[in-house]
Amino acid sequence: MSTVEPPAGATADTILLLETLAANAWPPEQSIELDGWRLRSARGVTRRANSVWPNGGGMTDLAAKLLAAEQFYTGLGLPTVFQICDAAQPSNLDDLLDRRGYRADAHTYVQTAAISDLLRNLPPLRLRPHFELEVSEEFDEEWFALYCVSEEVSGHAAAVRRGILQRIQPAHGFVLLRSEGRPAAVGLGVTEGGWLGVFCMATLPAYRRQGAGSAVLRTLAIWSQLYGAEDAYLQVMVNNADAQPLYAKAGFVTAYGYHYRTKQNGQGTAT
Numbered sequence: 001m002s003t004v005e006p007p008a009g010a011t012a013d014t015i016l017l018l019e020t021l022a023a024n025a026w027p028p029e030q031s032i033e034l035d036g037w038r039l040r041s042a043r044g045v046t047r048r049a050n051s052v053w054p055n056g057g058g059m060t061d062l063a064a065k066l067l068a069a070e071q072f073y074t075g076l077g078l079p080t081v082f083q084i085c086d087a088a089q090p091s092n093l094d095d096l097l098d099r100r101g102y103r104a105d106a107h108t109y110v111q112t113a114a115i116s117d118l119l120r121n122l123p124p125l126r127l128r129p130h131f132e133l134e135v136s137e138e139f140d141e142e143w144f145a146l147y148c149v150s151e152e153v154s155g156h157a158a159a160v161r162r163g164i165l166q167r168i169q170p171a172h173g174f175v176l177l178r179s180e181g182r183p184a185a186v187g188l189g190v191t192e193g194g195w196l197g198v199f200c201m202a203t204l205p206a207y208r209r210q211g212a213g214s215a216v217l218r219t220l221a222i223w224s225q226l227y228g229a230e231d232a233y234l235q236v237m238v239n240n241a242d243a244q245p246l247y248a249k250a251g252f253v254t255a256y257g258y259h260y261r262t263k264q265n266g267q268g269t270a271t
Contacts, residue, residue: 009253009254009255009256010110010112010255010256012086012087014255015085015086015087015110015255015256016055016087017193017195018110018112018195018233018255019053019055019085019087019258020055021170021190021192021193021195021197021233022048022110022197022233022235023038023040023048023053024169024170024190024192025168025170025172025190025192025197025199026046026048026049026164026168026199027049027164027167027168027169028040028041028042028049028050028164029041029042029043029049029160029163029164030042032072034058034060034065034068034069034072035056035058035059035060035065036054036055036056036057036058036089037052037053037054037055037056037058037065037069037089038052038053038056039052039069039072039073040052040053041072041073041076041078042160042163042164043156043160044078044160045156045157045160045161045164046160046161046164047081047083047106047260048083049160049164050073050078050081051081051082051083051260052069052080052081052082052083053083054082054083054084054088054089054093055085055087055088055089056089057089057090058089062090062096066096066100069082070263079262079263080102080262080263081260081261081262081263082097082102082260082261082262083258083259083260084097084104084258084259084260084261085110085256085257085258086256094261097261097263098261100263101263102261102262102263103261103262103263104259104260104261105259105260105262106237106259106260107237107238107239107257107258107259108235108236108237108238108257108258108259109235109236109237109238109244109254109256109257110233110234110235110254110255110256110257110258111233111234111235111236111247111252111253111254111255112231112232112233112252112253112255113231113232113250113251113252113253114230114231114232114251115196115221115224115225115229115230115231115232116230117250117251118217118218118221118232118250118251119218119221119222120251121249121250121251122214122215122217122218122221122250123211123214123215123218124218125215125218125219128211128215130179130180131177131178131179131211131212131215132177132178132179132181133175133176133177133178133215133216133219134175134176134178135173135174135175135219135223136173136174136176137171137172137173137174138174139162139165139166139174140174140176142176142183143174143175143176143186144162144165145183146176146183146184146185146186146202146204147186147200147202148161149204150185150186150202150203150204151202165188168190170190170191170192171190171191171192171227172188172189172190172191173188173189173220173223173224174186174188175187175188175189175216175219175220175223177212177215177216177219179207179210179212183204184203184204184206184207184212185201185202185203185204185207185212185213185215185216186200186201186202186203186216187199187200187201187202187213187216187217187219187220188200188201189220189223189224191224191227191228191229194228194229194230194231195229195230195231195232195233196220196221196224196229196231196232196233197232197233197234198217198220198232198233198234199234201213201216201217201234201243203216213243213246214246214249214250217246217250220232232252233255234247234252235258238257
């Protein structure tokens with residue numbers, strides 16, 4: 001297992017639950033069941049939607065499962081990618097993939113916080129009267145346009161991401177923040193099983209370090225209570241030094257980590 005990630009602070013059951021909720025919140029175009037694993041694909045756009053979710057056990061010979069997974073992605077012209085955390089089955093899968101030539105990358109922290117802590121730690125919205133915040137429970141074109149600009153995605157990548165966002169089944173809310181009437185920041189919340197998943201946090205460069213991210217996060221926390229959320233989770237890249245201070249100040253702490261293992265057996269790339 002990679003040494004970049006911290007020792008898991010969450011129980012095995014919680015890790016499996018959060019990995020399941022996160023998978024549900026970011027639905028690929030195709031998901032094939034393979035003896036407890038899920039083979040996910042979405043034309044190479046985003047790692048999560050184009051990787052093996054290997055967190056379920058089964059009876060099939062492991063060598064046969066690995067071969068089947070590699071053949072699946074090779075047939076799509078994509079690299080074979082596994083999303084690896086402490087819930088992966090078998091428990092030594094990371095080491096096996098390493099020996100098989102898979103490269104580890106995209107080390108990520110999964111952080112959690114109680115909704116009550118978020119509301120206590122994040123500044124009240126009334127302190128920033130120049131911010132206007134809206135929550136849409138349907139896919140929102142203005143939200144998506146700002147998200148694409150912030151993330152610098154267009155064309156094929158934008159079209160596939162649009163499809164992912166439109167396929168979300170659990171209750172979800174698109175938060176759009178305007179500053180003095182101008183779109184400035186976005187965030188996405190997905191609620192399921194008493195948890196709020198925080199995704200797609202993005203702020204235009206001109207509005208960064210002005211409290212927009214905190215306001216979006218507070219709005220998501222308030223909205224999620226309508227659906228019974230008591231806790232929140234998010235994923236943040238280990239090397240994302242800009243976002244981590246915001247999340248730490250809000251009350252998020254690292255529960256566990258995950259990373260990807262990639263074998264370049266096709267012409268496509270997962271991004």
